[in-house]
Amino acid sequence: MPNTRIRKAVFPVAGLGTRFLPATKAVAKELLPVVDRPLIQYAVDEALEAGIEQMIFVTGRGKGAIEDHFDIAFELESTQAARGKDLSALEGTRLKPGNAVFVRQQEPLGLGHAIWCARDIVGDEPFAILLPDEFMHGKPGCLKQMVDAYEQTGGNLICALEVPMEQTPSYGVLDPGARDGALTEVKGLVEKPAAGTAPSNLIIAGRYILQPQVMKILETQEKGAGGEIQLTDAMAAMIGTQPFHGVTFAGDRYDCGSKAGYIEANLALALQRNDIGAHIREFARKLVG
Incomplete structure (x- = not known):
């Protein structure tokens, strides 16, 4: 029997983004731009590429601008059209009617709680989760690579990447089993293990x-x-009852929840642009001497 197709994706976007204050005092962290597209737009584009039909945004107070971003900006579009301006930059910001759903997480009780807030919309289907500040850049996109793997394995999959062992206390960590190319069997999961206790990197x-x-x-x-309420703990409870694998992403990951990672993402993508890449490359050479 073929695996049930992945049609829905949850985007937990209720966080306060305190590491980017004061920039995030009035602007949602997920709307911070990498060059000229907000982080949440990159995540939605990635989901669309993977065949996702319904985007479920778990928001909080002060995140209304995310909803506006994926709506039709009538005044902007009509003004630009009247002036003969190109509107192609707005492609991807207008999701089809009914394809964007917004639910609120009233209390900051953790990632697991944020995902649970979307339970009635997810229903009884398998679903994807994308954390927008984990910026994955590659072709095909990270979720497309995972959906392709899911069609072979079924069950549950997570993106798995190697980091220096000293960084493991900041993340959920895999206890790995057998490996087959990009796939790694998951025997266990540990959320933010104490230094020196992680089962792998x-x-x-x-x-x-x-x-x-x-x-x-x-x-x-x-x-x-x-x-x-940790999502990792809930996933760990399913290991052994359903297939569970990690998929190593063939691409680049930028931790845009940190200032350094955010700057790295902007620089990396700017250098790849035809319109500004040469200028940024020359500027970087001068800057570093």
């Missing part, structure tokens, strides 16, 4: 394909690391 990197049973586990999930 393979971390969960912000992309997931999960079966709907995870919602039932999250419903009664107790608080874990950091006093929050």
Whole structure:
């Protein structure tokens, strides 16, 4: 029997973005631009490439601008059209009617709780999760690579990437089993292990394909690391009952939840642009001497 197609994706975007204050005092972190496209737009483009039909945004107070971003900007578009201006830059910001759903997470109780807030919209289908500040850049995109793997394995998949061992206390970490190319069997998951205790240097990197049973586990999930309801703990409870694999992404990952990673992403993508790449490359040479 073929695996149920992945049609829905959840974007947890309720966070306060405090590491980017004061920039995020009035602007959602997910709307910070990498060159000229906001982080959330890159994530949605990645989902569309992977065949996702319905985008589910789990928002919080002060995140209304995300909803506006994916709406029709009538005044802007009509003014630009009247002036004969090109509107192609807005392609991808106008999702089809009904394809964008917004649900609010009233309290900051953790990633697991944010995902659980989307339970009634996800229903009984497998679904994807994309964390927009984990900026994945490659062709095909990270989620497309994972969907292709899911069609072979079914079950649950997470994006798995190697980091220096000293960085593992900041992430969810895989206890790996057998490896087959880009696929790694997942025998266990540990959320933010204490220094020196991580079972590997393979971390969960912000992309997931999960079966709907995870919602039932999250419903009664107790608080874990950091006093929050951790998605990693709920996923760990499914290991052994369903297939579970990590997929190593063939591309580049930028941690845009950190200032350094955000600057790296802007520089890397600017250098790849035909319109500004040569200028930025020359500027970088002068800057570093």
